[in-house]
Amino acid sequence: AQKITQTQPGMFVQEKEAVTLDCTYDTSDPSYGLFWYKQPSSGEMIFLIYQGSYDQQNATEGRYSLNFQKARKSANLVISASQLGDSAMYFCAMREDTGRRALTFGSGTRLQVQP
Amino acid sequence: AAGVIQSPRHLIKEKRETATLKCYPIPRHDTVYWYQQGPGQDPQFLISFYEKMQSDKGSIPDRFSAQQFSDYHSELNMSSLELGDSALYFCASSHGLYVDTQYFGPGTRLTVL
Numbered sequence: 001a002q003k004i005t006q007t008q009p010g011m012f013v014q015e016k017e018a019v020t021l022d023c024t025y026d027t028s029d030p031s032y033g034l035f036w037y038k039q040p041s042s043g044e045m046i047f048l049i050y051q052g053s054y055d056q057q058n059a060t061e062g063r064y065s066l067n068f069q070k071a072r073k074s075a076n077l078v079i080s081a082s083q084l085g086d087s088a089m090y091f092c093a094m095r096e097d098t099g100r101r102a103l104t105f106g107s108g109t110r111l112q113v114q115p
Numbered sequence: 116a117a118g119v120i121q122s123p124r125h126l127i128k129e130k131r132e133t134a135t136l137k138c139y140p141i142p143r144h145d146t147v148y149w150y151q152q153g154p155g156q157d158p159q160f161l162i163s164f165y166e167k168m169q170s171d172k173g174s175i176p177d178r179f180s181a182q183q184f185s186d187y188h189s190e191l192n193m194s195s196l197e198l199g200d201s202a203l204y205f206c207a208s209s210h211g212l213y214v215d216t217q218y219f220g221p222g223t224r225l226t227v228l
Contacts (some may be wrong), residue, residue, distance in 0.1 A: 035216065043203055045158070045219035091157060095217075100171050102148055102160035103207075103217060 003027065003052045004092055004106035010112050013082045020067070021077040021109045023092030031097035034075040036066065039089040039108070048090075051075055053097075117142055119208050127226045128196050133159055136191040136223045146170070146219055147189040149181060150205040150214045155156030158205060161196030165211075 005024045011017040012090040025034065051059045051066045059066045067076040081088055089110050095105040120139040128134050140147050147166045150158035151174075152209050160173035164183035175181075178196075183189045193200060207217040 033216075037219070044221045045205055045207075045222065047218055050216050072223055100160075100173075101146075102163055102171060102173060103150075103158070104160075105157035107157055 003005075003104045004094055006093055006106035006109050008109045009107070011053075011109055013045050013079075013111065013113055015084060015101050015113055015115050016081055018078060018080045019082055020045065021079070021092075021111065023072050023075045023106060025075060025079065025092075025094050027094065027096055029096040029098050033095045033097070034066070034068070035093045035095070035103065036064070036077045036092045037093060038086075039091060041088070043105075050079065079111075083101075084115065087111060087113045119203075119206055119218055120155075120225050121206050121220035123223060124221060125129075125224050125226075127228065129228055130196060130198065132196050133228075134193045134196060135194070136204055136225070137207075138206030138220060140187050140189070140206075141210075141218055144208035144210050144218075145187060146209045146211060146215075147183055147187070147192050148207040148209075149175075149189070150207065150219075152203040152205065152222075154202070155170070161191070165191045191214060193225075198227050201225060201227045 009105045027092045032053045038046045049061045063080045065078045091108045092106040133135045148163040149161040152158040161175040163171045181191045203222045207219045209215040209217045
């Protein structure tokens with residue numbers, strides 16, 4: 001079964017606008033972490049933001065915030081004030097804290113910021 | 116801040132050849148993960164090490180092996196290369212096995228001809 005689902009293969013947003021990238025997950029582990037990574041066309045994988053399953057507040061890192069809805073098992077990434085440099089592939093990933101420690105990734109969303 | 120270092124950044128090999136990829140984690144990081152990302156795909160976990168011991172194994176082919184050395188750097192050895200091994204190989208490091216974020220290196224792009 002797919003553990004991480006990203007239903008938006010591609011998204012467009014105008015420069016300076018906000019955009020939400022969707023991510024839903026599936027786990028029976030009570031303790032887990034959710035991550036978002038950015039992969040520009042150059043290929044590197046850049047860590048953006050982390051949310052722990054027991055965190056009471058949504059994580060924020062500069063222009064990035066994570067809209068964590070535990071009951072709905074969703075962890076959407078919100079990028080405010082989009083910039084041209086935000087154009088990239090964005091991956092949602094999960095780490096379950098029992099058993100395997102490695103990350104399981106979604107299929108990614110390609111974001112294009114238009115001037 | 117220091118990041119994860121991977122070498123080489125690009126590698127071209129023929130079928131049936133061998134390849135060795137190297138990963139130098141962020142200083143004081145004791146855990147290393149290897150991922151394989153095929154063209155247009157998401158990264159897939161191969162293998163991980165914590166304190167120089169293998170901690171977990173994913174979808175790593177038997178033709179591949181890896182180890183973590185006393186200075187915490189890791190090497191991924193790939194033998195009998197196949198066309199399907201062409202991919203971007205990432206190493207990620209973290210501090211500890213249970214808590215910390217994994218930080219990725221720039222990747223090694225392997226092309227098998």
